[in-house]
Amino acid sequence: xxxxxxxxxxxxxxxxLPLYLRELRARLDQEDAYISGAxxxxxxxLDPISVRKDLAATGVVGTPRKGFPVEALIEAIENALGWxxxxxxxxxxxxxxxxxxxxxxxxxxxxxSIVAAFDVDRRLIGSKISGVKVFHVRxxxxxxxxxxxxxxxxxVGGACAQAVADVMVAAGxxxxxxxxxxxxRVPAGVVVQREDLAASLAVLSHRLAEATGxxx
Amino acid sequence: xxxxxxxxxxxxxxxxLPLYLRELRARLDQEDAYISGAxxxxxxxLDPISVRKDLAATGVVGTPRKGFPVEALIEAIENALGWxxxxxxxxxxxxxxxxxxxxxxxxxxxxxSIVAAFDVDRRLIGSKISGVKVFHVRxxxxxxxxxxxxxxxxxVGGACAQAVADVMVAAGxxxxxxxxxxxxRVPAGVVVQREDLAASLAVLSHRLAEATGxxx
DNA sequence: TAGATTGTTAATCGATTAACAATC
DNA sequence: TAGATTGTTAATCGATTAACAATC
Numbered sequence: 001x002x003x004x005x006x007x008x009x010x011x012x013x014x015x016x017l018p019l020y021l022r023e024l025r026a027r028l029d030q031e032d033a034y035i036s037g038a039x040x041x042x043x044x045x046l047d048p049i050s051v052r053k054d055l056a057a058t059g060v061v062g063t064p065r066k067g068f069p070v071e072a073l074i075e076a077i078e079n080a081l082g083w084x085x086x087x088x089x090x091x092x093x094x095x096x097x098x099x100x101x102x103x104x105x106x107x108x109x110x111x112x113s114i115v116a117a118f119d120v121d122r123r124l125i126g127s128k129i130s131g132v133k134v135f136h137v138r139x140x141x142x143x144x145x146x147x148x149x150x151x152x153x154x155x156v157g158g159a160c161a162q163a164v165a166d167v168m169v170a171a172g173x174x175x176x177x178x179x180x181x182x183x184x185r186v187p188a189g190v191v192v193q194r195e196d197l198a199a200s201l202a203v204l205s206h207r208l209a210e211a212t213g214x215x216x
Numbered sequence: 217x218x219x220x221x222x223x224x225x226x227x228x229x230x231x232x233l234p235l236y237l238r239e240l241r242a243r244l245d246q247e248d249a250y251i252s253g254a255x256x257x258x259x260x261x262l263d264p265i266s267v268r269k270d271l272a273a274t275g276v277v278g279t280p281r282k283g284f285p286v287e288a289l290i291e292a293i294e295n296a297l298g299w300x301x302x303x304x305x306x307x308x309x310x311x312x313x314x315x316x317x318x319x320x321x322x323x324x325x326x327x328x329s330i331v332a333a334f335d336v337d338r339r340l341i342g343s344k345i346s347g348v349k350v351f352h353v354r355x356x357x358x359x360x361x362x363x364x365x366x367x368x369x370x371x372v373g374g375a376c377a378q379a380v381a382d383v384m385v386a387a388g389x390x391x392x393x394x395x396x397x398x399x400x401r402v403p404a405g406v407v408v409q410r411e412d413l414a415a416s417l418a419v420l421s422h423r424l425a426e427a428t429g430x431x432x
Numbered sequence: 433t434a435g436a437t438t439g440t441t442a443a444t445c446g447a448t449t450a451a452c453a454a455t456c
Numbered sequence: 457t458a459g460a461t462t463g464t465t466a467a468t469c470g471a472t473t474a475a476c477a478a479t480c
Contacts, residue, residue, distance in 0.1 A: 009422065010470065010471070011419060011470090011471095012470085012471060012472085013471090014415075014418050014419050014422045015412070015415040015416075015418060015419060016415070017418050018397075018412075018414035018415055018417075018418050019397075019399070019414075019415075022397060022414075036436085036437065036438090037437080037438075038436095038437080043399070044399045045399045045400075045401065047472075047473075049472080049473065049474075050471090050472070050473085052437090052438070052439075053439095053471095053472090055438095056438085056439070056440095061438085061439090062437075062438055062439085063437085063438075063479085063480065064435095064436070064437045064438050064439090064478080064479045064480045065435080065436055065437055065438090065479085065480055066436095066437080066438095066480080067437070067438085068438090080422065080425075081418050081421045081422055081425070082421050082422070082424065082425040083421060087421075095319075096315060096316040096319035096320065097316045097320070099312060099315075099316065100312035100313045100315065100316035103311075103312035104312065104313070106397070106413075106414075107417075110414060110417050110418075110421075111421065112417065150424065151420070151424070174424060174427065174428075175420050175423070175424045177416070177417065177420055181234075181238060181322070183235070183259070183260045183261045184261075185261065189427065191420060191423045191424055191427060193416055193417075193419055193420035193423070195413070195416050196231070196234075197322075197411070198234035198235075198238075198322075198326060199230075199231040199232070199234055199235075200231075200393070200409055200410075200411050201234075201323075201326050201328065201393065201409075202230050202231060202233050202234050202297050202326075203227060203230050203231060203409055204367070204391050204393055204407060204409035205297045205298050205299060205303075205326075205327065205391075206225065206230045206296065206297055206298075207391070207407045207409070208298065208366065208367070208390060208391045208407055209296075209297070209298040211390065211405065211407060212390075226446065226447070227446090227447095228446085228447060228448085229447090252460085252461065252462090253461080253462075254460095254461080263448075263449075265448080265449065265450075266447090266448070266449085268461090268462070268463075269447095269448090269463095271462095272462085272463070272464095277462085277463090278461075278462055278463085279455085279456065279461085279462075280454080280455045280456045280459095280460070280461045280462050280463090281455085281456055281459080281460055281461055281462090282456080282460095282461080282462095283461070283462085284462090
């Protein structure tokens with residue numbers, strides 16, 4: 001049931017699920033066993049109708065006058081995202097951004113655990129960054145297979161992004177979180193999720209230019 | 217004319233503009249003075265029709281059989297995003313992620329220059345990170361006003377995100393690039409662009425769960 | 433009962449995709 | 457001329473918003 005619900009969920013809804021999850025977990029610490037869509041919407045600056053639809057998409061049914069059961073919602077959202085089980089990931093490219101992601105404690109709440117890092121810089125290999133050991137990229141394939149790694153985080157320079165992605169795919173990795181500006185080519189069945197800083201900045205710039213108008 | 221074009225541009229189009237810009241700049245180094253939408257689309261893994269529409273939205277007219285003039289496209293895109301002039305920005309929160317952004321050289325190509333960083337950690341204040349000096353947050357308001365800063369980059373912990381955003385707004389900052397999970401409340405006229413790692417990871421997780429199906 | 437809240441159906445909007453005419 | 461490519465109009469799709477019925 002919940003699987004079918006998750007299968008038909010729109011991308012926009014999926015993107016909002018972590019917002020709900022965060023807020024709901026905070027509520028759980030308090031006394032509230034139920035929360036209404038309107039309250040949730042107000043706390044997150046979202047449209048109440050949108051929230052109600054998203055919550056409905058999780059398969060959890062609310063009760064009029066009371067709202068939605070907080071605990072059931074948390075479980076349903078974690079389930080839809082696969083965040084109830086921890087997924088191990090490899091990170092390739094231990095530069096500035098790679099180090100930042102290795103040091104980010106929040107992934108724990110998102111079912112993600114970075115269990116090894118990779119680079120080609122001799123000074124890094126063998127060291128530990130935020131408790132995660134750094135290996136040479138040439139060891140990636142062997143380790144990924146042995147550990148059944150599903151997710152690869154790509155924080156290398158744009159120039160070698162495709163080459164590393166190829167190695168990841170060959171090593172059996174099924175999902176690539178791409179922080180490089182490169183447009184990756186992968187075989188069908190492999191999922192690439194792009195974290196596009198430039199695109200985000202473009203939207204900000206454009207909206208600012210719009211707001212400012214021609215007058216500068 | 218180009219202003220009007222930029223005003224009516226959809227968000228999806230704006231998000232793709234940096235992709236085109238990057239590819240076009242690479243082409244400029246080669247001999248090509250013209251590029252066809254189809255070629256551009258193939259290089260970026262995009263739908264050709266989509267690309268043609270996006271390029272049309274910049275106001276640049278292509279010529280059949282030849283394609284679009286590369287140099288004019290670059291100029292038009294830079295113009296639409298305001299990336300032809302460098303915009304100075306402040307960064308608040310010199311932790312892992314803040315340091316990563318301070319060390320990222322690519323912003324230069326996106327019309328963004330981080331001219332100062334802020335934190336409350338005494339060990340950081342007065343130091344330089346990637347050539348950018350770190351100040352105490354209490355100095356932000358004064359400096360932002362004096363330097364007419366328009367963009368603030370928010371890389372603090374979620375707990376104090378709103379407080380820092382309030383300071384930014386009060387200091388005359390008009391656009392906030394929000395890397396925290398907080399849902400910021402700002403007055404009308406101030407633009408907030410969220411860089412939502414959790415949302416992105418959620419999409420990846422969901423697509424992986426979808427691809428895997430129930431069988432795990 | 434009354435009223436707040438969910439759930440559902442319809443309307444609107446924007447983005448993508450398709451088809452085809454215009455043009456060099 | 458012929459053909460490749462742009463430009464435009466229409467169709468489809470998904471997301472958001474609106475309106476209202478159902479329910480505790």
